[in-house]
Amino acid sequence: MATLFSPLTIGDLKLSNRIVMAPMTRRRALHGKIPGELTALYYAQRASAALIISESTEVDPHSGIAIPTRPGLTNGAQEAGWRQVTDAVHGAGGTIFVQLSHMGRTAHPSQLLDGRQPVGPSALAGTGTIYTANGPEPYVTPRALETPEISTIVSEFAAASARAKSAGFDGIEIHGANGYLIDQFLRDGSNIRTDTYGGSVENRARFLLEIIDAIKLYWPVNRLGVRLSPTNPYQGMSDSDPIRHFAEIAGLLDPLGLAYLHMVEPPVQLEGYPVTAAAIRAAFKGPLIRAGGFKRADADNVLAAGKADLVALGEAFIANPDLPERWRLRAPLNAADKATFYTQGPKGYTDYPSLELVED
Template identity: 60%
Template sequence: MIAPLLTSFSIGALNFPNRVVMAPMTRRRAAYGKLPTALMAQYYAQRASAGLIISESIEVDPLSGLQGPTRPGLFNEKQRDAWLLVTRAVHEAGGRIFAQLSHMGRAAHASQLEPGGRVIAPSAIAASGQIYTAKGPVPYETPAELDTTDIATLVQQYALAAALAQEAEFDGVELHGANGYLIDQFLRDASNQRIDHYGGSAANRARFLLEIFDAVSQVWPRSQIGVRVSPTNTFQGMGDSDPVAHFTAIAQLLSARAPAYLHVVEPPVQPEGVPYVAGAIRANFTGPLILAGKFGLATGNAAIETGRADLVAFGESFLANPDLPQRFLSGAALNEPDKATFYTSGEAGYTDYPFAQG
């Protein structure tokens, strides 16, 4: 019997040979100018046996800073052309890859931005903790609260990045609404305390995401636009007063737009006192659902078999095992990820993880 994770699945016109998704993971290997490199192409191509690869976060903001190595961008033609190295390498290896479009919002620091760039958010509430800069760790800055003109500009930045992603021959795009970055900052009420039509109710807080989705759907078919959310992730001081109710409403709003999938960050076992939200999302979203967050082979198979998910995303295990689906099939032991090399440069801990023998 074939394990549930290793069965095929289709979304729109895209056919996936398995349900093992490579989760988006920032690796900070981009070159100066936020340009993808040949090494990045090798890294992604090595992992082309995934049912779907979701790229690391790709910046949509032209003022996000062009120093490297850092997070890659997709807001100019040089970046578009450099991403072609990656997408063509993945396609030649038989894979499929979506571009994850992102904006850091209040998670940025002014020293990292281009002249004229600002640290921004839906409300003037700083993220918690520290950010690492050229001068070392410093507290997050209080962001500037966006006005409606700013918001309209941001929506168009996402739309431009989506158009460039299509020209760069990606198979689709994912809107990064998770882990404390800008869309997530709008979605959750710990970071969004606006009193206009972008704040208050869950529907109002989802407005920014939905405007971006609608703008991107002028470029891409909806069946090639995914959305990622993290209802209970507390990274950078994120939180929500009622994640079950609020993300139920958000799931319903997204379901009406029929995206490619909804990608939910929620581990199979939540910490004590943290609610389970994915089940409520599943009951209120009619499209394909991806679950992510510390899944292994057994828990991933169980999620598919019980109908809690259609696909499961793997992060660190895919980082350390470029042939993860084959290892799942054969029962081969998994390489351990080298956390010290997650955000360094070069091949170590990036393209030098061994494939299983035989």
């Protein structure tokens, strides 16, 4: 029976526990979407995680550079910034994958270079607002990608993955969740295309599978993970039959030999939303990471029942850089200061005390 502190091998990586640091946007990148020394310290502080998955990192070279912002991995300066991070994490004994993403329709025109407009699988806008340099702005209707343009974006994912290898990352997580471009293709609430990238599950998954194939030119497939969020409504996302559709998507991913599949679904599902975890677990036989607001007891239960192989935590890792040790000792946790999640500087980023400092 697996526990939080059972070792696990994914691909050719040996992990010391089952507690993963989830990808979390923190908007601390410097001008030019470059990670700095503060980011290196932030991740190194959390190196006791079984695996760190970086914040969402842009593959789009046309994404703007105004701060506060997310980091990118499209040029040499960004690559060098990430090298500081991976060196710091490895120096602290940790393992780190970079999460690669494209915002698609969730970008705002003010965030794009050369007067470009957001793009998506279809001309359907997200709902809600996006945080920009000028404050919250409503989503705009994207331009539907022309079929030949899709291969260009696939190439951008591949190019960023090559830079990730040069930057010293241990692997890649492909962000197919939470309303970003790949997720926009996967779900039929945002994809109403009639070409080979729309309609059937196989067609809607084609973009993701082409990205995986392109990245495999630079990385062994057992160093690639994929993140999915079948029912997350964030940014206006929906699907007509997520249990069936995402079980089929998981089945398409299963024979590829991925390092893991990472799915976002809370341990107690939101009222009115279907539970997809069992169907996905049945369809995907490789290592499965579960995320979605798990507490210690939830994590214990899903691992003991074989419903997941690892559990990813977000907010708990923000406030507790030594979260695995605190859970091992069943020690109290620091409370997260949500007001500083997306601000600048060290406050609420690198100044949370470890248990050792609290006890001193």
